[in-house]
Amino acid sequence: MSEPPAASSEQPPESVSPLPGAKPAPTRWALVWLAVPLLGVCELGAQLWVSQRAPREAEWSAIATPVRELRKPGDLVVASPEWQGPNARRALGDALMPLADVARADASAYKRAIEISTVGETLPEFRSWPIVERRSQGGFELLVHQNPSPASVKFDFLEELNAKRAEAYTYDPKLGRDQRTLCPYNATSRVSSGGLGGPPTFPSGRFQCPGGEPYFVGVTVIDDSNEYRPKRCIWANPTPTGPIGVTFREVALGERIRGFGELPWVLERGYNGPPIVLTVRVAGQELGRFEHRDGQGWRGFDFPLGAFAGRTEDVEFEVSSSNFRERYFCFQADTR
């Protein structure tokens, strides 16, 4: 290695000797130093390449047609890497990427997934699904994945949360469950979003319970504990009166009821509130309880229906907590 350059000073021009003991490097080693400018040139080339690598807006606009050709009803459309989501949603819109798909609980019920792969990346979630069709389109690769074992959902509680199929209620535990107060459904409630630090948007269609705006049963979208991904779910914050519940009438049951639940993660992660209990009842009988504690994040529950399997019965979800404040519980459930 070369000696450091010599000192400067306030003195007139001077020469400074190299370090004692330092030997001039052989000329042949000088070639090694070409690696430095070469690295600079390589970095320049790499910069030009990485800056052009990802598809641009015009290319995204051209992808809608082939995706539409490939997509069958019920297919899931995803973009990879995940950060391409906004580009894909802008190009494909709600028809090809509906909210229910984008904010899904999981992909287990989809038969196929069309993955729009860019920059050579694919989503880990679908790597175990065989690719049955592949198409290259500009900077994209369209991969059609087949779910090796799709679940058959018999009833999706989110999709059926409306006044025709369900009724919501709250009650005072001291008076008992028989003294319920029904929460009326309003399809045109005032839509209300929290600010930067506030709760999710309260949707227009919701069963509004007494006690204030957050005490309702309705479908919204929250951020989950897995790096704030979207989860579409049924909001059910216990009311100042007591537990909050929703009963679905005449549900065609599968083998089990399964689902997920948590609070909006950016709020839950900082809370330290009392546990929340989701009780699931079928035909008035308790099927199971799911207890959620702050910090546990998006977790699943799975209750086998046993003798109820295959029957048509009323299903009830009831959410309770020892404190109603900021118990922003939100759950997803289906029977399959």
Next chain:
Amino acid sequence: MSELSTTPTGSPVCDLGRRSRALDWTLALALGVAYVWVLLSSVKDLGYARDEGFYFQASKSYAQWFQLLFSTPKQAIQPEVVDRFWRANSEHPGFIKSLFALSYTYLFTKWKLFAEEGTAFRFPAMVLSGGALSVVYLWARRILGTDFRGRLCAVAAAVLLGAMPRVFYHSHLDCFDMPVLSMWLVTTYAYWRTTQSERWGAAILTGVLYGLLLNTKHNSWLLPFALAPHLLLLGSLKFWRRPLDGRRGALKAWLCMATIGPALFYATWPWIWRHTADRLQAYAKFHLHHDYYNMEFLGHTYWEPPMPRGYAPVMTLATVPTITLTLFAVGLVVAFRGPLLQGVAWLRRRPTGAWSPHFATFALWACCVLVSYGPWVKSDTPIFGGTKHWIQAYPFIALFAGVGLWVTLERLGKLMETKPLSLRRGLQVATTCAVLAAPVVTTWNSHPWGLSAYVPLVGGAPGAASLGLNRTFWGYATGYAADWLNQEAPPNARVFIHDTAQQSWQMMVKDGRLRKDLRVVWRPSDADIAIYHHEPHMLKVEYQVWVAFNTIQPAWVGTHNGVPVIWIYKRPQ
């Protein structure tokens, strides 16, 4: 000085004659002015960051006080009057905001040199940023020499500082990050000059600069920790025997920094004129116990300790051009290999000779780097500001990079020892261009997405997005969305502006970048148009928009190299 005037070994000489100084000062000034010109010519593309909005507001308050001071000084220094005007943003000291205020008062309001109020506020930080390049050049040429190669490398060092994408971004802003970089650098340079010349004038200047540095940002508290080891290294390590030998200049500087510094800090920050102890305590407490904001790093959002200890080194690797860091590494090895070997020999009581005459200087640079990064060794130090936290280390990285380039040119020169001077210089220029090209192109490409910019080592912006590195913060990308908003927003549209501070939005309206009829709202459900700046913990805001607008389809996506940074939803009719 010509190439021929170097020593037979190729070591540089530093010509400090009048003509040579004039040339160096001209080059330094040219570098600074050119940088300010580039900043001014690119500033219109850059929206106002969240914190800028707060500083606009505070600076306007201070501007009113200055007007009062110049018109009725007795009234202005009344304690309650001082408090009324200086209470704004009192968690940060006043010097830089005073410059912002004076620039706004004179360059915008009185002399109308700037058409945009926001640019007038930003101008002082731009000048200080340009000044940093000048100082890097002046310091580097004192080490690398004033021959062709030395000056070339000194220029390169300055350019390498300016051509760091994050430095370029912060250089535009009405904030304290580049000012503290510049003030730290110039204070350290003045201190170093004092150690060389031992003049009282230089020492006093160092004290003055340190006072202004203290009044710039709290990073200044760290500077003594960088200077102390240097003080030790200036003379015999057995300093108790001959403490003054080799340290006279430095001790003069320390004395002035310890006296003039705090006095000037006090004198130039009117907020602490009253309740001094309490207010200083509050200032220190604010920064020593700062809130933890969210920051994404390698796919995870950190919002409370423990923070990742790898954050600072990884973010440096990911955002500073790799060739700059390579030259920095070469410079470090060159600077410390010899002294380290000699140190080992000295410990074995087999001294091989004197230490390099530059060792103390290199140690000072290294200490400035280490001390700047030091707080992020602790896992409870916040990381919310990204690379700006340790930004004052970057000039010293650039200086070492200059040393690295100098050695590279010296070694490559051996390939052409027998060739004509013009060819040898051509090789030097070509090599310098080769190492500067990537940083310059990367930095230019980063604009106006400075905080979204990453170097090719991590795959650029797309690679960083896949790695889960922060894509943006501070809400400044609204500036890039202005054209779309002006064209597509319905008349009198209500706009949810998300992470953009209202004062920043208002400044864009004042500057004519945004339509005046657009109205700011704070909840997506109240909006016709909703802006979203991407950070993972902010995604809940996007979900609020989805439900409120009943669509997941953005109307517009602002991308940097194809990576979405900011996107906008328009309420369906």
